[in-house]
Amino acid sequence: MKKILIVEDDQKTAMALVIRLKANGYNASIAPDAIAGASQARAIKPDLILLDISLPAGDGFQLAETFLRMPETNGTPVIFITASKDPELMQKVMQLGAIGLFEKPFDTEKLLGSIDDKFNRMTDLLNARQCSAASNQLKR
Amino acid sequence: MKSNHQNENVTGHEALRASEVSYRRLFEAAKDGILILDADTGRINDVNPFLFNLLGFSRSEMVGKTVGELSPFKDIESNKVMLERLQKSGYVRYEDLPLETRDGRKIAVEFVSNVYQAGDRNVIQCNVRDITARKQAEEQLKASFKEIGELNTNIRNFYHTLSHELKTPLTSAREFISIVIDGLAGPLNETQLEYLGVAKESCDQLCLYINDLLDVTRLETGKMRIEFQTLPLVALVERVVEILAPAAAGKGVSLICDCQPDLPAVPIDRQRILQVLTNLTTNAIKFTPAGGHIRLSLGEAPADPECLQVDVRDTGRGIPEDQLDMIFNRRYQANYNAHSVDAQIGLGLGLYICQELVDLHGGRIWVESEIGKGSTFSFVVPKQAMRKGTHVLIVDDDDGVREMLRLTLEDQQFEVTTAEGGSEALRLMEMKTPDIVVLDLKMAGLDGPSTLKEIRMNWGFIPVIVYTGYPDGDLVGQAMEFSPFTLLTKACPPKRFVETVRRMCHTHETRFLKKNGKAGQAPAVQRARNHFTSEDPARHPPLNS
Secondary structure: OOEEEEEOOOHHHHHHHHHHHHHOOOEEEEEOOHHHHHHHHHHHOOOEEEEEOOOOOOOHHHHHHHHHHOOOOOOOOEEEEEOOOOHHHHHHHHHOOOOEEEEOOOOHHHHHHHHHHHHHHHHHHHHHHHHHHHHHHHHO | OHHHHHHHHHHHHHHHHHHHHHHHHHHHHOOOEEEEEEOOOOEEEEEOHHHHHHHOOOHHHHOOOEHHHOHHHHOOHHHHHHHHHHHHHOOOEEEEEEEEOOOOOEEEEEEEEEEEEEOOEEEEEEEEEEOHHHHHHHHHHHHHHHHHHHHHHHHHHHHHHHHHHHHHHHHHHHHHHHHHHOOOOOOOOHHHHHHHHHHHHHHHHHHHHHHHHHHHHHHHOOOOOOOOEEEOHHHHHHHHHHHHHHHHHHOOOEEEEEEOOOOOOEEEOHHHHHHHHHHHHHHHHHHOOOOOEEEEEEEEEOOEEEEEEEEEEEOOOOOOHHHHOOOOOHHHHHHHHHOOOOOOOOOOOHHHHHHHHHHHOOOEEEEEEEOOOEEEEEEEEEOOOOOOOOEEEEEOOOHHHHHHHHHHHHHOOOEEEEEOOHHHHHHHHHHOOOOEEEEOOOOOOOOHHHHHHHHHHHHOOOOEEEEEOOOOOHHHHHHHOOOOOEEEEOOOOHHHHHHHHHHHHHHHHHHHHHHHOOOOOOOOOHHHOOOOEEOOOOOOOOOOO
């Protein structure tokens, strides 16, 4: 089961996300602030992180940078969630290598869709790699 | 011969006397201080009532003394230098000299002196103007600038908080409703499903209203950003028709799209134009009864070949004629809605936002309507907008003003350079010609009019905004010699400032870029004399334009 870490200070929103993600077959856990976000990420090594931008104890951008630096999370896909929709956010988010930005109140279907897509693509990629490795072996 | 000579003498004497009398009258009644010094001794020969009253002395207390012996001038270090220079060269000019009157009141004066010959002696005439009130006004202006700056920051912070605080609980409310609707909390009966559907719709509605409120806040603080991309407008019109077709069909209204082929792509903000189109079309659906028709058409603007025009035509109930002018007005909308038969009409900010967004694109929006027949909302957007990164040079000796204008313009994607004064501005312009210059008039060193003169001589018709706290002042008159320019009065709201800059860039480009091939290389200066526009029409009707 894929593990998703939700870093979100609004407990209610986080709870709603957990219910949704669990219903879609994911394992989800909540970190209510930036510090908890970093330590939980290190402990559980999530497959994907949902990250709110405004957080207590350091904002989402800083935390995303931390994730990039930590070996446990370097390369983990991040989706940002935000209440404000300034166009400059998008740029910043892209620079941090995030795979998405969702504005509150978000469209749950789209959010789940992009998470599913990400994992499907990763699975596809893995399958493709295995296939090509297998065919290479066959050629030899 | 002799008597003639005598007559001439008498007439000469009379004329001299008459001239002396009128001089004396002027001297006594002048509303500026006048001080006559003996150039050799530096002693005061005469002083007019305005000055001795201003300083709190009597005439006899001043006459015969040197200026340095008088208390208002005595203790001030800079004044000592001034007095030395005055006695040495006879000429000084101080734009702002602080003095203290005999009763301890602090005043500021403008002090100008000149030497001239009176009979066989040299005298120095000093003109002293009390600028205390003007200085106070300036200080007040500076304070209000600071206040506006702070207010802006407050509003900005407020809207961030608003956005966060309102949307966060709304998110969880909507999410939990969805979770229940989707059966994740157990089975529901039909009534429960229906009611929760209503609750979810209300959440969506609330979200739209919050976004409208935020947009209005952004617009009114000049923080609305338009991200221009060159796009085919037709794709957006078709997209809106596609999105709203189900809503129209649900109401039994036909929604069709009619676009001219082969139209050029235009510089627009995709999201914002979609917002305008969605708003106009949603309104049309709302006010058109079943069996009616809505047509979205796109083509070259009949009245302006430089623009594309979108029309949203409905066969709804129409808008009363006396309300047509006000329909885009934010305050009016609330009223109109209060008397409207439609209870569910929203905040009524939609059309106001549409108007502002179209404005920010350099376009225009309007409505034509006939009661019982329907309404047509139309808007145009220019085919060519200003280049990206338009370079604005701000010339102002006030740090606060410079900084505030820089922030405001940079927020709107302008490239901004600032200069503290005229000389620095000209130096910067030589290195890189800006697209537009914002010029203060009252500056130490090379003042506004002199700077403008240099600009006109070397850079032709480059667009200039004169930004002054004294739109009625002498300096504006002097600057007129080197028009054209647009006059903006301090402190102009950020939104209007940005709009003016944007409009001027656009006008300049369409006027000169096309005709001359290159912006900024305009023809001779003289032709433009006395042509200026004022952004404050009530106070400053365009002179002879």
